[in-house]
Amino acid sequence: MPYEQERASRIGHVQTALSPAISEAMERWQTPALEVGDPAHITERLTSLDSLNRDDRPDPTFAIAFDGSNQEVEARPGYPSVRVGYIQIAGVYVDILKFLGANSSGLVNARQLERAQITQTVNSVLPGSNVFLKGVTGRDSWRAEFDRSFTESEITDFGNSFSLTDALMTIHGKPGAPASSLTLSKCPACGASAQRVTASGGVCATPDCMEKLYPTDVLRGYEEFTEDGENALTLTRAMNMAERLLLISYIDGFYRVEPRMLSQGIFITDGPLAVYGPAAPMKSKFLEYWTQLCVAMDRRDIAPPLLVGIEKSGRFADHARVIERHIPNGHVMMLDTPYINRYVTNQKPDHYYGKDEFYGRRFIYKTSTGESLVVTVPRVPGGHPYEKPRRDSAGDFIEVPSEKYESYPTLRVTLEALDLMQTQLYPNAVIPVALAHSASSLPLGTGRSVLTLLAQRSLRMPQDSVGLSRFKPPKYR
Ligand SMILES: [Zn+2]
Structure with a gap:
């Protein structure tokens, strides 16, 4: 990673593009197509939303969307390798009925929207390169401070305070019952396998x-930590875990306090329902938690919550833009694995896409007003959202359970809800996500120097600044 960045900074972008070596190579290489010839491979995978089964549940009355932003700043002038990372994540609660009132004219009334939402933000500061706790290596300083930021980031909306560490223990336990300990696959120092730790740590x-x-x-973020250089990737991974665990904090809070409310909520994350990098094994924990939640709620005869990830960028969002003119409004596209391998990721036909990272499956949906959404939705009542492609005796691919709509009974209601909450203001986005995005955004531009100033100040007074604004709990009924 650092090597690539070094090279990039030495060659300017303009010169690079003009380089004959590059244009020569681009003639040899293939890139994703920007045009679709015969769209039969797309149209045969489309289904109108109206034709999908709608599971038995009340209409969603609230949405909670989560997003995060992060930035690494150089904290000391003349010593640019001293770096500090900032993370800000936000959860925004939107009262859907009030929101729809604000949206009645097709335009959003900002004041009414303000009344319909409640915002919660969580901030953390993490050490980057050349920032140390006393007597501790850079990597171990990062580990200690990352743990501290999880312990100190807590919500109090459901009575007792509930931290991101509690959420981490909960996905290792079950809904409403955090595990008392979890197992690290290895010790970060000596590599010894199977180490037990409790919420407060271990030895x-x-x-x-x-x-x-x-x-x-257990999230193994330290594996990607760089002692000398940028830690943008480490910071992004840490932010993504914090976002997903903040979502679990809310789902589990409702489950403990008022499970019936869960059925009326739609929980939206920025990005796919997936975990990338060294923390990827956590996807199994999210999957197990989700399955247990569905089963526990079904036992009480309550529908599971709506859970969805929305992608605004990346290769699937790019792909959706290329093919969207072949998708009629109000239609959803099943992205089966042979299609993904052939048209999106350029893999061999039998490649097992999504094996390690996903706890939801991707779909492309064209809204009633013609915007494309790339969403991931979990199976109900659980199960792997992607399976290895299978062939029949004639060698043709067969439809596996994870590629049947019956496995996604929440899909229709989820997409209907997103359709209601989209807005002309933000193309290919829905209002709660846009609100969460702006709530979590760290100040850019001039704000960068504000962050640098903060970093310098906090270096002189080495305390981390986990801040938490008050969040009023949603009113039940
Ligand atoms: Zn050890």
Whole structure:
């Protein structure tokens, strides 16, 4: 990673594009097509939303959308390798009925929208390169501070305070019951396998090691930490986990306090329902938590919550833009694995796409007003959203359970709700996501120097600044 960046900074972009070596290579290489010839491979995968089954549930009355932003700043002039990372994540609660009132004219009334939403933000500061806790290496400083930021980031909307660490323990336990301990696949210091830690940490069992261990070590963010250089990727991964665990904090809060309310909520994350990088094994924990939640709610005869990830960028969002003119409004497209391998990711036909990262499956939906949404939705009552492609005796691909609409009974209501909450103001986005995006945005431009100033100040007074604004709980009924 750092090598690529170094090279990029030495060659200017303009010169690079003009380089004969590059134009020569581009003639040899293929890139994703920008035109679709015969669209039969698209149209045969389309289904009108109206024809899908609608599971038995009340209409959603509220949405909570989550988003985050992060930035790494150089904290000391003349010593640019001293870096500090900032993360801000936000959850925005939107009262859908009030929102629809604000949206009645087709235009959004900002004041009414303001009344329909409640915002919660969580901020953390993480050390970057050349920032240390006393007597501790850079990597171990990062581990300690990451753990601290999870412990100190808490919500109090459901009575007792509930931290991101509690959410992490909960996905290792079950709904309403955080695990008392979790197992690290290895000790970050000596590599010894299967180390048990509680929410407050632990110590490596290897006598020669005795390293202090943290529950957040299970996310293995430290593996990508760079002692000398930028840590943009490490910071993004940390932010993504914080976002997803903040969502779990809310789902689990409703489950503990008022499970019936869960059925009336739509929970929206920015990006797919997936975990990338060293933390990818966590996708199994999200999947297990989700399955147990569905089963527990079904036992009480309550529909599961609506859970959806929306992607605004990336190769699937790009692909959706290329093919969207072949999708009629109000239609959803099943992206089966052979299609993904052939048309999106350029993999071999039998490649097992999505095996390691996903706890929801992607669909493309064209809204009633012609915007394309790329969404991921989990299976109900659980199960892997992607399976290895299978062929029949004639060698043709067969439809696997994860590629049947019956496996996604929440899909129709989810897409109907997103359709209601889209807006002309933000193309290919829905209002709660746009609100969460702006609530979580760190100040850019001039704000960068504000962050630098903060970093410098906090370096002189080495305390981390986890801030939490008050959040009023949604009113039940
Ligand atoms: Zn150890």
